[in-house]
Amino acid sequence: MADVEGFCLKKVLVVFESCLTEKQEVLMDPYIEGWKGLVRFLNSLGTIFSFVSKDAVTKIQIMENFRSGGQQEKYLTVQSMVTYELASGLVDLKNRSEHPNSGCRTILRLHRALHWLQLFLEALRTSQEDSKTSVLCTDSYNASLANYHPWIIRKAATLAFCALPTRNTFLENMNLGSPEEAVDMLGEALPHICKVYEITEALYAKHKLLDLP
Numbered sequence: 001m002a003d004v005e006g007f008c009l010k011k012v013l014v015v016f017e018s019c020l021t022e023k024q025e026v027l028m029d030p031y032i033e034g035w036k037g038l039v040r041f042l043n044s045l046g047t048i049f050s051f052v053s054k055d056a057v058t059k060i061q062i063m064e065n066f067r068s069g070g071q072q073e074k075y076l077t078v079q080s081m082v083t084y085e086l087a088s089g090l091v092d093l094k095n096r097s098e099h100p101n102s103g104c105r106t107i108l109r110l111h112r113a114l115h116w117l118q119l120f121l122e123a124l125r126t127s128q129e130d131s132k133t134s135v136l137c138t139d140s141y142n143a144s145l146a147n148y149h150p151w152i153i154r155k156a157a158t159l160a161f162c163a164l165p166t167r168n169t170f171l172e173n174m175n176l177g178s179p180e181e182a183v184d185m186l187g188e189a190l191p192h193i194c195k196v197y198e199i200t201e202a203l204y205a206k207h208k209l210l211d212l213p
């Protein structure tokens with residue numbers, strides 16, 4: 001496994017806690033920041049995951065551009081983005097054509113990946129010491145993101161998962177202390193990730209945005 005010295009996953013996971021406002025809205029900046037931290041960790045797992053991190057970086061970049069562009073205040077939260085893009089006709093609802101990279105469809109892709117992350121971290125947290133990380137990752141992927149990916153991506157992803165280190169090495173590389181301490185930290189962080197996921201899911205369901213092309 002590549003060197004992950006200086007990297008602390010706790011900081012990354014805690015960022016998701018700061019995504020939620022008092023009104024239970026999802027702030028875009030910490031959401032993007034959380035994904036950037038996860039991609040840093042992913043890059044440390046080796047070049048075999050480059051195709052995944054490239055796609056995540058492209059999506060992060062799209063959202064960063066919205067946050068620094070002329071309509072940046074409309075992208076302050078996921079809620080304000082949905083309201084703005086729908087009211088302005090900026091979302092391709094049926095086919096990807098005029099607005100191929102809307103904020104709504106880009107966040108939807110990251111949102112689906114957040115579901116995978118949630119399942120994977122929960123599996124890591126609750127699994128036995130001798131469980132295979134590759135199996136935990138494949139199962140979490142098949143129960144979430146894989147449903148939206150074509151065969152070739154599913155194949156590449158499941159092949160890459162075989163390169164994942166053992167559960168304890170993986171937990172140690174998260175720099176959260178011993179594997180037991182890492183498991184405790186996951187238990188603390190996961191509810192915040194779940195909450196962000198649930199709020200976004202309910203928002204997208206309400207606006208019928210869960211199948212954006």
Ligand SMILES: CCCCCCCC/C=C\CCCCCCCC(=O)N[C@@H](COP(=O)(O)O)[C@H](O)/C=C/CCCCCCCCCCCCC
Pocket residue numbers: 009038039041042049051052053055056109110112113116121137141145148153157174213
């Ligand atoms: C305690 C451990 C922490 C785990 C840290 C995991 C770090 C994960 C970091 C990033 C996750 C990747 C996010 C991937 C976003 C994928 C979005 C997506 O579905 N894109 C596809 C659809 O996009 P459009 O074509 O519609 O624009 C796109 O086709 C995908 C291409 C690349 C392949 C994506 C495979 C996803 C596998 C996710 C598992 C990552 C493996 C991590 C291993 C720990």
